[in-house]
Amino acid sequence: MEIPIHVLVFYLVALVVVGSACIVAFSRNIVHSAFSLLGTFGGVAALYVFLGADFVAAVQVLIYVGGILVLILFAVMLTHRISDIDITNRTVGRIPGLVAGAVFLGILVYAIAGTDWAKAREVAFEPTTAAIGNLFLGEYLLPFQIAAVVLLVALIGAITLSRKEIKE
Amino acid sequence: MAEYVALLADVGLKHYLVVSGILFALGIYIVLTRRNAISILLGVELILNSAGLNYVAFSHFSTGQVDGQIYTVFIIMLAASEAAIGLAIVLAIYQLFSTIDVEATETLKD
Numbered sequence: 001m002e003i004p005i006h007v008l009v010f011y012l013v014a015l016v017v018v019g020s021a022c023i024v025a026f027s028r029n030i031v032h033s034a035f036s037l038l039g040t041f042g043g044v045a046a047l048y049v050f051l052g053a054d055f056v057a058a059v060q061v062l063i064y065v066g067g068i069l070v071l072i073l074f075a076v077m078l079t080h081r082i083s084d085i086d087i088t089n090r091t092v093g094r095i096p097g098l099v100a101g102a103v104f105l106g107i108l109v110y111a112i113a114g115t116d117w118a119k120a121r122e123v124a125f126e127p128t129t130a131a132i133g134n135l136f137l138g139e140y141l142l143p144f145q146i147a148a149v150v151l152l153v154a155l156i157g158a159i160t161l162s163r164k165e166i167k168e
Numbered sequence: 169m170a171e172y173v174a175l176l177a178d179v180g181l182k183h184y185l186v187v188s189g190i191l192f193a194l195g196i197y198i199v200l201t202r203r204n205a206i207s208i209l210l211g212v213e214l215i216l217n218s219a220g221l222n223y224v225a226f227s228h229f230s231t232g233q234v235d236g237q238i239y240t241v242f243i244i245m246l247a248a249s250e251a252a253i254g255l256a257i258v259l260a261i262y263q264l265f266s267t268i269d270v271e272a273t274e275t276l277k278d
Contacts, residue, residue, distance in 0.1 A: 003177055010179050014187050024210055025194045033210055040191070044217050047184065048240075051228040056220075056237045056244075063244050068213065068251045075206055075255040079262045097201035105193035112185045118230060131234045132241070140238055147245050154249030161256035 010050060017043035030080065034072050041065050055129045184225035191218035205258045205268040209251065216247045 020039030027033045041064040048057035091097075136144045191214050198211030220240040227236020258268055265273050 007177050007179055010183070014183070017187060018190050021191055021194045021214055024214065025198050030204060030207060033207060037210060037213065040214065040217065044191075044221055047187070047221060048224055051184070051224050053224045053228070053234075053237045053240070056224060056240050059241055059244055060220075063248050064213075064217075068248055071251055071255055072206065072210065072213075075258055078259060079206065079268050091201045092203055093201055097197050100200060101193040101197035104196060105189055108189040108193070109186060112182055112189065117181045128234050128237060132237060135234065135238055143242065147242060151245065151249055154253050158252040158256040161253070161260050 006050075013043050013046045013050070017047070030076055034069070034076050037069060037072070038065060041069065052125045053128060055127075055132050181225055181229040184221060188218040188221040188225070191215075191221070203269050203271055205261065205270055206255075208270070209254050209258070212254075213247060213251070216243055216250075219243055 016039050020036040020043065023036035024033045024040065027036065041060065045057045045060040045065075048054075048060060195211045195214035195218065198214065199208055202208050202211065220243045223236040223240045223243070227233060261273055262268050267273070
């Protein structure tokens with residue numbers, strides 16, 4: 001049986017996502033965990049491209065890979081001496097955690113496999129940026145403005161938390 | 169056997185949901201077992217990513233509209249602000265306790 005190339009690419013990307021997420025979860029070195037998050041974020045961006053969401057994929061690369069990942073790496077470097085990183089990424093209760101995760105995943109997969117999802121209709125792959133912009137400034141204007149306020153509050157909060165207090 | 173191969177080859181909504189379910193379960197595992205504050209934040213990022221993937225997959229396979237993608241953009245934005253605040257708190261804790269092990273920093277209980 002001939003397997004189409006896009007199916008192979010999908011499984012390759014899914015393998016990258018799941019594999020690097022496994023490294024994040026099971027690595028003993030927090031620097032390895034943080035760097036393999038790159039594979040997960042990039043792979044999820046590729047999955048967004050498969051789903052026809054070009055704008056979201058670009059946002060994912062810009063914000064997650066370019067912003068959050070760099071922020072996390074900064075925090076890792078600032079809070080660890082490189083020599084003793086392997087001690088500080090402690091895990092406790094591996095077995096109960098694994099059991100809880102596996103049971104949860106089992107229930108999810110059982111529910112997903114058992115549900116008769118609506119068959120996909122053929123969607124034309126078109127640029128989505130203009131439609132998203134129209135929705136943001138039209139139907140979703142209030143959530144958009146609230147999101148702007150949330151970002152401002154988060155910025156001010158982060159600055160307040162991380163500055164040095166200078167007292168008389 | 170052939171029908172399983174056909175099921176695997178016909179990539180649909182279920183495949184994306186299973187990938188995001190695996191991401192979610194790994195995130196839950198990290199949050200439950202790690203004792204390093206930054207590692208816990210990594211787990212939360214995995215969970216948020218799986219939620220965003222779910223939104224885009226459902227919107228692509230149900231209506232084909234971009235409404236689901238709007239919610240994913242909101243999730244990404246919230247994840248960014250959460251990471252900024254969380255890492256600022258982690259740095260403040262590190263200055264105070266010289267460690268970010270969440271079991272060493274439980275003086276708020278007393």
